[in-house]
Amino acid sequence: LSNSTEANASAFLAACRAAIGESQVLTAEGDKHRFERDFWNQYRGRAAAVLRPGATEEVARIAALAAAHGIALVPQGGNTGLVNGGVPDASGAEVVLSLERMNKVRAIDASGDHMIVEAGCVLDAVQQAAAEAGRFFPLAMGSSGSCRIGGNLSTNAGGINVLRYGMARDLVLGLEVVLADGSVLDLLRPLRKDNTGYDLKQLFIGAEGTLGIITAAALRLVAIPRERVTAWLAVERPEDAIALFKRSRDSFGELISAFEMLCAPGVELAVAELPNVQRPVERRTPWYVLMDVAWMFESGLRARVEATLAEFLEAGLCIDGAIAETEAQRANMWRIREGQSEAASKHGYIIRSDVTVPIAEIPKLLSEIDSWRGRIPDEVTVLPFGHVGDGNLHVNFLVPAPRAQELYDPLLERLYDTVDRLRGSISAEHGIGRAKRRAVWARKPGAALELSARIKRALDPSNRLNPGVVIDPSEL
Numbered sequence: 001l002s003n004s005t006e007a008n009a010s011a012f013l014a015a016c017r018a019a020i021g022e023s024q025v026l027t028a029e030g031d032k033h034r035f036e037r038d039f040w041n042q043y044r045g046r047a048a049a050v051l052r053p054g055a056t057e058e059v060a061r062i063a064a065l066a067a068a069h070g071i072a073l074v075p076q077g078g079n080t081g082l083v084n085g086g087v088p089d090a091s092g093a094e095v096v097l098s099l100e101r102m103n104k105v106r107a108i109d110a111s112g113d114h115m116i117v118e119a120g121c122v123l124d125a126v127q128q129a130a131a132e133a134g135r136f137f138p139l140a141m142g143s144s145g146s147c148r149i150g151g152n153l154s155t156n157a158g159g160i161n162v163l164r165y166g167m168a169r170d171l172v173l174g175l176e177v178v179l180a181d182g183s184v185l186d187l188l189r190p191l192r193k194d195n196t197g198y199d200l201k202q203l204f205i206g207a208e209g210t211l212g213i214i215t216a217a218a219l220r221l222v223a224i225p226r227e228r229v230t231a232w233l234a235v236e237r238p239e240d241a242i243a244l245f246k247r248s249r250d251s252f253g254e255l256i257s258a259f260e261m262l263c264a265p266g267v268e269l270a271v272a273e274l275p276n277v278q279r280p281v282e283r284r285t286p287w288y289v290l291m292d293v294a295w296m297f298e299s300g301l302r303a304r305v306e307a308t309l310a311e312f313l314e315a316g317l318c319i320d321g322a323i324a325e326t327e328a329q330r331a332n333m334w335r336i337r338e339g340q341s342e343a344a345s346k347h348g349y350i351i352r353s354d355v356t357v358p359i360a361e362i363p364k365l366l367s368e369i370d371s372w373r374g375r376i377p378d379e380v381t382v383l384p385f386g387h388v389g390d391g392n393l394h395v396n397f398l399v400p401a402p403r404a405q406e407l408y409d410p411l412l413e414r415l416y417d418t419v420d421r422l423r424g425s426i427s428a429e430h431g432i433g434r435a436k437r438r439a440v441w442a443r444k445p446g447a448a449l450e451l452s453a454r455i456k457r458a459l460d461p462s463n464r465l466n467p468g469v470v471i472d473p474s475e476l
């Protein structure tokens, strides 16, 4: 950094120390370390400093100071994002704005079915607080113990209950946001209905910290389902899984909260690598389905699911199946699903993807991928799994670590080309970050890029909020 840039950064940090307290401005290498890399240690950068404000007014003060000094801010939640959006770049000039100290539940209204939480609340803690109030907050994913609600909303996260409850966006009633100039936009009213002009909060949901800093949210709660049935089905072909999904929807409609599909190699890795994980059914098939169904009554659902599974078996749509008898069995089934990446990562580097196609096209997507055998290196193991009920598959490629860099782009481009032909999207729920920026915009109409750049310029004219993430107006 040049002398004048360094002097400017020092002046900014001195002002931040005065604004939020000496101890919440981290500049020592050891202190910054964990904020400079993501959950999987896949993306790394360097921060000039890490700021840990404890209140909305402090975030506002920091944003105003950053605007005055021309400092780039990288908002950060739990750092579990998968697209390189929450860690600083390599320049060493960006400043991480961690929301982790803003972790209070401000209010819960069980009869009004909402809660108001600060952006730094860990997702697990939000679910827990809702449960203690006799309510259910349905957003859930494998990273729930680490990700924070501000990050969830900024990525418009999906997860395992999207089928029934929607994406993060569908669970938000109101937001509090600090804008690039340090003003506070208070849209925190917990209203179901509010047709008073543009729904501005939606701009910030899924914006990955590029349009404002979310400091608090009013979240929608629902009643706790009393009976939950989890089933594991062994199937021969993706077509059968899709047929099962259709038949299950006919039988259970909105009661299905999760409908996941896993490939045999991924399940075998999970059984081999994850401690205390057992195969739910002995029968080995190329594909497995994991389904969660829940309703408000105390009992009666299990018998219905059993009867439906018997019909599926009879019709030959599945070869074998099991219903979890105990919480431990349910946890075991879900551990196999959620431990897919963890288990595979013990065998090499994982090139992750998050694609979506119309549900009916999933078998075509998978048969295309199958046809790559012989055209991609033999050492690549393709591990597709995910939220098949949403049309969203994580097609992960397990590759030997030394070959990861060389294989990264060719494998993803091959996948993305197929997804394009099936009229899908290359990011279903993880967002764009820096990792997918070029690939995403290469696929969108020019008018969408132009309009997005106009929105970015309107809200962040000096490009100081997470520059290079989602959109780079200078690339226009």
Ligand SMILES: Cc1cc2nc3c(=O)[nH]c(=O)nc-3n(C[C@H](O)[C@H](O)[C@H](O)COP(=O)(O)OP(=O)(O)OC[C@H]3O[C@@H](n4cnc5c(N)ncnc54)[C@H](O)[C@@H]3O)c2cc1C
Residues within 6 Å of the ligand: 039, 040, 074, 075, 076, 077, 078, 079, 080, 081, 082, 085, 086, 099, 119, 140, 141, 142, 143, 146, 147, 148, 149, 150, 151, 152, 153, 154, 155, 156, 157, 158, 159, 160, 208, 209, 210, 212, 213, 214, 215, 429, 430, 433, 466, 469
């Ligand atoms: C094991 C595992 C399983 C996962 N499963 C799923 C899944 O099923 N579905 C899914 O959608 N994702 C999943 N993810 C991805 C990830 O957990 C989500 O993207 C999550 O929403 C990110 O939250 P975070 O707090 O970690 O955000 P971070 O990683 O800290 O940040 C993500 C983005 O949001 C921005 N940001 C963070 N906080 C704020 C804020 N307060 N205001 C403005 N911008 C902000 C950051 O700048 C960054 O661009 C998984 C990740 C892991 C590691």
